[in-house]
Amino acid sequence: MTEVKQEPSPIAANVKADGSKESGRRVAAMQRMKVAVGGGDQTGAVASESVFEVSNFNAYYGDFRAIKDIDMSIPMNRITAFIGPSGCGKSTLLRCFNRMNDLVPIAHNSGRILYHGVDLYDDKVDPVEVRRRIGMVFQKPNPFPKSIHENVAFGARISGYKGNMDELVERSLRRAAIWDEVKDKLKQPGTALSGGQQQRLCIARAIAVEPDVILMDEPCSALDPVATLKIEELMFELRDEFTILIVTHNMQQAARASDETAFLTMGEDRAGYMVEKGPTSEIFTNPKNRLTEDYVSGRFG
Amino acid sequence: MAGRLGTLGSGPEVQESVRRALEGTGVDWRSRIWEAFLVFSLVVSFVFLVWLIASQVIASIPAWQARGVVDILTSPTSSDPEKAGIGQGIVGSMIMMFIVSLLSLPIGVAGAIYLEEYAPDNFASRTLNTVIRNLAGVPAVVYGILGLFFFVIVAAPLTGGRTVISGGLTLAVLVLPISIIVTAEALRAVPASIREAGFGVGATRWEVIRSHVLPYAAPGILTGIILTLARAFGETAPLLLVGAVAGAFATASNVSFIDQLLGPYTSMPTLIYDWSRLPQPEFRSLTAAAIVVLLVIIILINAVAIYLRNRYARKW
Numbered sequence: 001m002t003e004v005k006q007e008p009s010p011i012a013a014n015v016k017a018d019g020s021k022e023s024g025r026r027v028a029a030m031q032r033m034k035v036a037v038g039g040g041d042q043t044g045a046v047a048s049e050s051v052f053e054v055s056n057f058n059a060y061y062g063d064f065r066a067i068k069d070i071d072m073s074i075p076m077n078r079i080t081a082f083i084g085p086s087g088c089g090k091s092t093l094l095r096c097f098n099r100m101n102d103l104v105p106i107a108h109n110s111g112r113i114l115y116h117g118v119d120l121y122d123d124k125v126d127p128v129e130v131r132r133r134i135g136m137v138f139q140k141p142n143p144f145p146k147s148i149h150e151n152v153a154f155g156a157r158i159s160g161y162k163g164n165m166d167e168l169v170e171r172s173l174r175r176a177a178i179w180d181e182v183k184d185k186l187k188q189p190g191t192a193l194s195g196g197q198q199q200r201l202c203i204a205r206a207i208a209v210e211p212d213v214i215l216m217d218e219p220c221s222a223l224d225p226v227a228t229l230k231i232e233e234l235m236f237e238l239r240d241e242f243t244i245l246i247v248t249h250n251m252q253q254a255a256r257a258s259d260e261t262a263f264l265t266m267g268e269d270r271a272g273y274m275v276e277k278g279p280t281s282e283i284f285t286n287p288k289n290r291l292t293e294d295y296v297s298g299r300f301g
Numbered sequence: 302m303a304g305r306l307g308t309l310g311s312g313p314e315v316q317e318s319v320r321r322a323l324e325g326t327g328v329d330w331r332s333r334i335w336e337a338f339l340v341f342s343l344v345v346s347f348v349f350l351v352w353l354i355a356s357q358v359i360a361s362i363p364a365w366q367a368r369g370v371v372d373i374l375t376s377p378t379s380s381d382p383e384k385a386g387i388g389q390g391i392v393g394s395m396i397m398m399f400i401v402s403l404l405s406l407p408i409g410v411a412g413a414i415y416l417e418e419y420a421p422d423n424f425a426s427r428t429l430n431t432v433i434r435n436l437a438g439v440p441a442v443v444y445g446i447l448g449l450f451f452f453v454i455v456a457a458p459l460t461g462g463r464t465v466i467s468g469g470l471t472l473a474v475l476v477l478p479i480s481i482i483v484t485a486e487a488l489r490a491v492p493a494s495i496r497e498a499g500f501g502v503g504a505t506r507w508e509v510i511r512s513h514v515l516p517y518a519a520p521g522i523l524t525g526i527i528l529t530l531a532r533a534f535g536e537t538a539p540l541l542l543v544g545a546v547a548g549a550f551a552t553a554s555n556v557s558f559i560d561q562l563l564g565p566y567t568s569m570p571t572l573i574y575d576w577s578r579l580p581q582p583e584f585r586s587l588t589a590a591a592i593v594v595l596l597v598i599i600i601l602i603n604a605v606a607i608y609l610r611n612r613y614a615r616k617w
Contacts, residue, residue: 098501100497100500100501103496103497103500105421105422128503128504128505129503131500131501131502131503132502132503133503135501135502135503136497136501137501138494138497138498138501140494142492142494142495142497142498143498144495144498144499144513145495145517154499154502154504154512155502155503155504158502158503158504158505158508158512159502159503202498205498205502206501206502208502209502209503
């Protein structure tokens with residue numbers, strides 16, 4: 001197994017959180033172990049080990065095919081952005097990575113998403129266990145209408161966390177870069193915070209269960225530019241410990257805040273498909289496909 | 302019809318034409334008539350309600366004056382208008398409300414949780430939903446016949462036949478569909494984003510329901526259940542069938558609470574029904590007094606429900 005190579009971004013270097021290094025190493029070590037167990041034959045010659053290998057994946061709602069024939073690999077400890085016009089299935093695809101789409105009664109799929117070599121949709125796989133390892137941040141900030149402390153502690157408690165809960169809450173809030181703003185009001189409801197703070201609270205809630213991957217479904221679409229920038233800085237910081245997948249409508253955001261970008265669009269049958277995927281700089285400056293070029297230059301979508 | 306304004310530049314003529322256009326042509330009679338009709342509809346329903354309450358309050362005054370509030374509220378039933386009171390009716394209704402809330406709260410909430418959170422969206426669950434909604438509209442007397450058969454006859458060894466237990470069970474079955482509906486509405490009001498948040502951190506369905514959905518829906522559920530209790534409180538027809546007609550609790554000092562439960566009984570609405578058919582003129586005023594008490598209790602129950610709803614109203 002090769003050592004996971006990090007490219008520290010300038011932002012991440014500036015705002016590194018206390019104590020995040022060590023737990024980052026621990027997570028990376030755990031991930032290597034999982035890969036070894038799961039059979040790391042999927043990694044191939046990519047620069048970074050991959051967390052997900054998607055092959056020939058289709059998602060349906062009833063008879064309607066929402067996404068078709070997706071093949072991609074998601075690199076570990078990188079930020080991968082999904083961009084594309086509305087309705088192209090980016091959110092559906094994202095929600096398939098932690099089986100959130102199972103909650104839609106008419107949703108079904110075909111093909112495979114391998115997570116460290118294990119098929120997420122295998123009959124023996126428990127979606128609850130999947131979601132503990134692959135956390136999610138939603139489009140609209142959705143803190144529980146409970147205290148800030150309880151918002152963060154809930155996930156850890158149900159997953160059987162036995163350590164010091166106050167410490168975990170503080171650590172998670174620090175890693176989500178919101179501790180200083182809320183440390184004096186942990187008993188107050190999370191819903192009383194501003195939109196940007198709520199979203200960072202939701203990120204703290206997600207990382208409190210020590211996931212491996214964080215899925216972000218347009219996390220900044222309801223936020224102002226300042227709050228958006230804070231979330232983007234936070235993503236760079238979290239990249240050391242987590243693999244991040246983000247769906248975004250905002251192309252500047254994808255350009256600024258991701259390492260890899262996948263461009264999806266939809267065909268005549270309204271089914272979304274992936275046009276191309278590559279390093280973000282390639283996609284935005286030197287796309288291979290004319291559809292991608294039109295989209296990132298603002299000529300379409 | 303109206304020409305375009307403001308294309309002629311400025312000046313007094315333009316200003317005058319704009320004024321004429323903006324000030325309109327005077328009173329719009331059609332909308333006034335429509336508005337008057339709407340107000341009239343509201344007034345009609347309100348007038349009848351006020352008239353009903355006022356007439357009963359006025360009719361009850363002689364009884365309150367002759368007997369005193371405490372005497373009427375606490376005296377047992379009697380065929381002698383000098384002694385008759387509604388104490389037993391209140392006790393009977395309270396015992397039945399207790400039985401109703403004991404049964405319809407847990408069963409109704411559990412049924413609603415299954416329907417809303419667990420049942421797959423298929424033909425069977427949609428049919429079940431429709432049936433429950435229709436059951437809520439079935440005339441109460443039908444539930445009385447059901448209660449007569451199941452609780453008074455079939456389950457007689459358990460309920461003791463025509464007892465307050467049978468009455469309470471019948472009312473519980475009567476309000477069960479309503480309990481399920483109000484609980485389901487309260488559960489549905491919890492936004493999907495909260496459930497997603499729970500699932501997103503790896504909670505199981507039951508953990509999401511227990512820790513989030515139920516607590517946030519609780520005020521709505523409570524309010525709805527209280528309102529269904531008010532409905533049960535005023536229900537008469539099924540109780541006439543399951544034996545509350547002329548019955549009254551045994552009141553002798555050597556009679557225990559268990560004996561009361563298993564003996565004859567009465568309730569507020571059946572008492573009113575009985576008294577209204579008695580020939581003595583004094584009972585007319587006593588009936589009105591009982592009606593006033595029944596209305597006050599129901600209004601109080603509703604007030605509690607409204608207070609709870611406002612107190613715990615949640616903004617998402």
